[in-house]
Amino acid sequence: MRAREIWEGLEKIVDLCGEREADLLLIAGDLFHRQPLLRELKEVNGLFSQLEKTHVVLCAGNHDYLKKDSYYRRFDWCSHVHMIQDSQLECVDLPEIGTAVYGFSYESKERTDKPYLGKQAKRLRQTEILMVHGGDERHVPVKKEEIAGLGYDYIALGHIHKPQNVVPGKMAYCGALEPVDRNDTGKHGYIWGEITDKSCRIQFVPSAAREYIHTDVQSSRGMSGSELKRQIKQIIEEKGIENIYKIMIKGFRSPDIRFDLKAMDIYGNIIELIDDTKPSYDFEKIKQQNKDNILGKFIGQFEGCSEDSAQYRAMCEGVQALMETRRD
Ligand SMILES: [Mn+2]
Structure with a gap:
């Protein structure tokens, strides 16, 4: 997808957070599909700086991992933007909104450990959220049984491009905001969630330009x-x-x-x-008409094969080739 549309997608999200006075915008890794440029971070920070009531928490994924010289490491975000810099589980405490967000960042393209393992919610705040980037064998495997029991109110997952509910109302991938490549089919957008002391309600909202x-x-x-x-x-x-x-x-x-x-x-x-x-072709008819030559015998070899089999396709191609030679 074109970069312009990805930027517009992010602008849409920021506008929405502003309009609806969201408490929190979570970005569960790979905001960039490669190492970010300094000017790109400045643009993103410029966008986020428009938010007056919304905290932003983000971590680095496997694509925008914290390389030694990554601009992420020394970027000066505006005060309500919190970039997780630790490769192990770190807590971003947001007392103003009664929320603590736990997450970790990648320092390399791949990691197979599970930094969330055994890390119970500390219950510092009324709402506790875990953010995990991963979900395949080479990028922090996600075992829902190992995560669901840790006591978080919601688990925001990133990495898989397709949106999916892993545990309804509890753990979900929002997917890529815009499709990343031509095989990224289906709807793309974001997750809007509301957590109260009684419940967590989440909803996937399609928002991609195409x-x-x-x-x-x-x-x-x-x-x-x-x-x-x-x-x-x-x-x-x-x-x-x-x-x-x-x-x-x-x-x-x-x-x-x-x-x-x-x-x-x-x-x-x-x-x-x-x-x-x-x-x-009317194979039966062609076979009858060509009983004594190679064409009829060829068709005879495929007797009884179904129309969607590889043999049937081979027969079609063979017959076509033979018919065309004959015509010349
Ligand atoms: Mn990823």
Whole structure:
């Protein structure tokens, strides 16, 4: 996704925190997908400085880890922005909002330890939140059974790009604010949460400017290129022309038809278009007509294979090749 959209996404969040007078904005690591530049930190700090009522707590993830010479290490954030600098569990105490946030930062690209292990909430404040960046084998494995019982009111997870509720109302990944690459499909946004002394309620709110969508288009026997193009156009209009598409054309096509894939990208938002259609031969008829030659024998070898098997595809390709040679 373009950098401009990621910045705009962050601006949206900051505006929202301002409008709704949020107490706390949590950024659970990898605010940057690489080492941040000094001017980028200045921009981010400039954004955060607009917040009058909201504290910001952030940690460094595996992409923006605290390298020895990382600008994170000596950056002078405004007073309500709290950057966790410790690689072990550190407590950010925020008595003004009755909250303590616990978290840790990465000092390298990978770490397989679990800094949260056995670290019970200290109950310094009414609300205690744990922030964990990780969740795969090479980046702080997240075992929900080991975390859920530590006594935190909420566990904010970062690292996995797809938003997901790990323990409903208790532990969740907000996912990337905007999709990071073309395989980052699905909705992206942030989590809005409200913690009272009785409950924690969280809600995922989609906010990304656009979405990567992988979808199939069904082609039918006898469908022409322009019909297919119209169908693709309709699907894109239904799902939103602001999104970016990877489209697989499935089903059958007439053996004589070749789809002109370049002509199908009407809105300029298809990054990949794959023709996976099978030619709709009447194999039984061709076999009968070619009993005594290689074509008939070839088809005979594939007797009984199902239409979505690899053998069927091999048969289609083989028959097509043989028919085309014959025609010449
Ligand atoms: Mn990460």
